[in-house]
Amino acid sequence: MMATAWWVVARAQGAEAPPQPTPTQVVDQFQKNDGVFPGYRRNHAKGVCVAGYFTSSGKAAPYSVAQVFALGQRTPVMGRLSIPGTNPYAWDDSTPIRGMALVFTQADGQQWRSAMNAVPAFPVATPAADFAFMKLQQPDPATGEPDPKKLAAFFASHPAANRFREWVATTPPSASFATRRYNSLDAFELVDARGRKRAVRWSMLPTVRANPREVVPVDDPGFLAQDLRRRLSRGPIEWKLAITFANAGDPVDDASRAWTGRHQVIDAGTLVIDAMQPQATGPCRDTNFDPTVLPAGIEPSGDPLLKFRHEVYAVSHHREVDPLSHTQGSVPASATTGG
Numbered sequence: 001m002m003a004t005a006w007w008v009v010a011r012a013q014g015a016e017a018p019p020q021p022t023p024t025q026v027v028d029q030f031q032k033n034d035g036v037f038p039g040y041r042r043n044h045a046k047g048v049c050v051a052g053y054f055t056s057s058g059k060a061a062p063y064s065v066a067q068v069f070a071l072g073q074r075t076p077v078m079g080r081l082s083i084p085g086t087n088p089y090a091w092d093d094s095t096p097i098r099g100m101a102l103v104f105t106q107a108d109g110q111q112w113r114s115a116m117n118a119v120p121a122f123p124v125a126t127p128a129a130d131f132a133f134m135k136l137q138q139p140d141p142a143t144g145e146p147d148p149k150k151l152a153a154f155f156a157s158h159p160a161a162n163r164f165r166e167w168v169a170t171t172p173p174s175a176s177f178a179t180r181r182y183n184s185l186d187a188f189e190l191v192d193a194r195g196r197k198r199a200v201r202w203s204m205l206p207t208v209r210a211n212p213r214e215v216v217p218v219d220d221p222g223f224l225a226q227d228l229r230r231r232l233s234r235g236p237i238e239w240k241l242a243i244t245f246a247n248a249g250d251p252v253d254d255a256s257r258a259w260t261g262r263h264q265v266i267d268a269g270t271l272v273i274d275a276m277q278p279q280a281t282g283p284c285r286d287t288n289f290d291p292t293v294l295p296a297g298i299e300p301s302g303d304p305l306l307k308f309r310h311e312v313y314a315v316s317h318h319r320e321v322d323p324l325s326h327t328q329g330s331v332p333a334s335a336t337t338g339g
């Protein structure tokens, strides 16, 4: 189903539609907002490689022919846990957002790549709105800060971005990657053996609870990696893969709108992470966690952000791995979008 984007309404009322950005413009904008750090991703630059496996419960098999969901199937997983932003030296308490990116490599060689964030919804629905929002976060050279009036006007006209801003402002940064729930946000389609398609979103649900009295270390900028190392020295960390099926009327092309109310949710299996490596030397460093790389049995939805992520991640990845690639941009700052 198609959502009516805000500028479609605005255009019908005679206003100019915001321009559709190119992937290069968006990656340039990440650099303008947060600085240039050669050799790193242009977003989610700070992270660690992780590895383990996924064991299927078989409960998703009736809905998808993907081998990863076959009953009892164990699929190797390589991944990356991260925080958003261009700065690989950012303090872990600079944002409450944590990211989980995974590559499941099936026995038949097909891969399922997924990049999820520990946020309830994305701030905007479309590439154009995302680019407009990013541009407003660029620090003004005179003040070193984004223009607060323009940002306030954006939040006033974009309720989802405002909800996102409130979530960021009121959610304390976690002391651990292990205690967070990571959401696909974008919708996808599961395809069963008869070719029937069902719209879904998925989440990795933590099996470890955060200590309600947890204190985030104030003297260690890299406490998330330290915490992971400590936990893995005691044993593996697990998440449950929850697949949520869309109800009729749920937005399947708008990652800025959460699906609310009762839904069919299945426990599709268990993700076990039992190893970590620094990203400088680990296999995640040179991996593009493009969320449109999917095995037979999982397909992208019509969400315009999803297609755009495919294009933007490719540009960002190219700049990471090719030291001679374009490095436009300047001033490090702390502003980040949720991407």
Ligand code: HEM
Residues within 6 Å of the ligand: 026, 027, 041, 042, 043, 044, 047, 080, 081, 082, 099, 100, 101, 115, 116, 117, 122, 127, 130, 183, 184, 185, 186, 255, 287, 288, 289, 305, 308, 309, 312, 313, 316, 317, 318, 320, 338, 339
């Ligand atoms: C819709 C929800 C989104 C989610 C859940 C999400 C999640 C993530 C995650 C977890 C990563 C880190 C991947 C890694 O560890 O390598 C990432 C990377 C990135 N994201 Fe997103 N993202 C979203 C939307 C966007 C959007 C709309 C943009 C910009 C148009 C964007 C731009 C980027 C870029 C440039 C990277 C770095 C890619 C690379 O160089 O490999 N994201 N995202």
